[in-house]
Amino acid sequence: MDTVLADRLQFAFTIMFHYLFPIGTMGLAPFVAWYTWKASDGDAEAARAARFWTKIFTINFAAGVVTGIPMEFQFGTNWANFAERSGSIVGQPLAMEGMFAFFLESIFLGVVLYGARAPSRFTAWSAVAVCAGAWLSGFFIVDTDAWMQYPVGYHIAANGRLELDDVWAVLLSPFAGWQYAHVLTGALIAGGFIVGGIGAYYLLSERGAALARRFVRDGAIVAFVFSSLAIFPTGDRNSADVTQYQPIKLAAMEGLFETARGAPLAIIGMPDTQRDVLIDPIYVPNVLSFLAYGNFTANVKGLKAYAEELRPPVELTYYAYHVMVGLGTIFVAAGALAVLLLWRKRLFTSRPMLWILMLLMPFPYIANEAGWIVTEVGRQPWIVYGVMRTAEAGSPNVAAGETIFTLAGFAGMYFVLGVLFLYLVLREIAEGARA
């Protein structure tokens, strides 16, 4: 097997599995903080909610830590050329994540767990610190990625290394802001649907009614607000950045092969990269031009306008993007319906809506992962956009065979971890918010 392909498979597998847990921690942290805060005001029901969600959060966090350990080091093990050339830049936000975010999260989580019986104001502030740590951690990681998408604040030294000039340019990269906002809204959608979905499950199984109603209410509101924000402004602005800085990725996302004035938006269709056409498409005329440039007759360049070797893998980018957007639309619709029913005071008795909320739980995970596939697969063939190719980024003395062996090891370990994670979370849910 091609060495870099093995490296890419390993990275894709370990990062996608790892990311399942940060979705949970970034999405649930504000709920933990909110309920802990209410509990420190003497709200006994919120105290039960805080204990329950702290348990779920902690299992998530532990799995995130365990699967996060190799991420920090994989740049060195499997991507030595990339690490050597760009480490002085990429290493910075990663070091900041460790020093400013990860410590905050892990140290204060200890306090939240310790004070879970009877939360004081100090416990509540600690829960806020955990949330800040989780969100800040996400920021530094997105920042690292944003630099790979749109490198800024560096120069290329004589020996070919990329040297940092201005760390603020990297931190405040024009690509990072909306991307981070979009990532965070994605996690909060997941948080909202998890809290709402578990509340719906309790209501449907006629358990813990008062607390379950609270979960459904809080979850539905958060899910609705953030799925709306995921489309506008965060998703829209993130796409605008892609349009500006990575037009080839935009063409791949949309499955646009032909350059066109007044380009249509493909709602569905299957890209055929042999013939460079979209099979069985359903088009909405002129909308892509409008979304990309705010003008119904703007010129949008198609994939055929670019050299073959500059194109990302079109199929994966296209499908992942359409899955994300399709699911996002469903989230807004379901969220809006739930909030409407809440307002009409019929949400808690509407069994179909509760069923929908319960069954939607896994889908924000799919949408979040799909979003990252768009971002990272769509970045190919570059590891640092326009500067360094993925093909030249691997480790010179690590063979594909070694990577396949370690990939198998990671797969086995993560399978066990995944089974245990599901078992523990399901057990907590079954035990419910009684304790």
Added chain:
Amino acid sequence: MSTAGFCVIAFMLTAYVLLDGFDLGVAFVAPLVARDERERGAVMASIGPFWNGNEVWLVAGGAALFALFPRAYASSFSGFYLPFIVLLWLLMFRGMALELRHHFPSRIWQDFWDAAFTLASALLIFIFGIALGNVLHGFPLDANGYFQGTFAYLLNPYALLVGAFALAVLGQHGATFAAMRIEGAPAERARILSRRLWWIEAALFVVVTVTTFGVRGIPSVPVVVVLGFLSTAALAALPAAVRSRSAAAAFAASSAFVAALLASAAAALYPYLLPSIAGTTGGITIFDAAPSPAALSCALAVTILGSIGVGIYGSLVWRRMAGKVRVE
């Protein structure tokens, strides 16, 4: 400038060994300190709130190495690919063991994870020791600074000796921590263990020091000599501190010993990050892996500000959670 970067890396790795060292050590000596499940529960609870924060030093230290000396980061992690991945697996497995054990009130479940935890921790200490031994010993490196030897080469007698020494040192460190943090019978056993371990530790200290002189030559740099004497003094003070029944003093002595020992090793290595075997070329020094001034000042600021922040809220939290763990 590069020297400051070297100090940052040395500081972070020393902080890691000092802090994660005690929870690794506690895990390693747990079977000797705790006799039944209740006591073992207390031993695990004594490190429960800390291990994760302690491990962040390794992650942050890795990132700092990445930022400051990308060449050393790239060539060492990919050069020792398999041993390094095994190390990561052990770290992950250990985290799983500690987090999973208390979720299920079954004797078999807990026995399994406790054994896994002790075994993984002991192996980690041993491997860290072997790694340090190899770094002190030097590697066969090619012109680009990539490791040219075999897996078996890394298990040379000197490295194994340092691995054994690491087990004694961190076992001692863990025992003094357990004596400080736990109440009742396990604490007493930890105290006795720490007195007995001292003899092994001191004997290995002498052997390792003498063989290190053989491998690297007798140190002449003043800093190395001073730090070496400091570590000897801390080791000598340890039994008195243990006997004085002040658990905090014993832990402080053990910490001083670990810190001075690692600092002297770092000072002896300077300016090498990844040395080749004595007399050959190809080692990576801080100068040929030198960071750009902007990268260095940024990483320095992050490390210093971050450490101050962690120091402030870390001690706040430690104070809140002070007090001993009871056997329940």
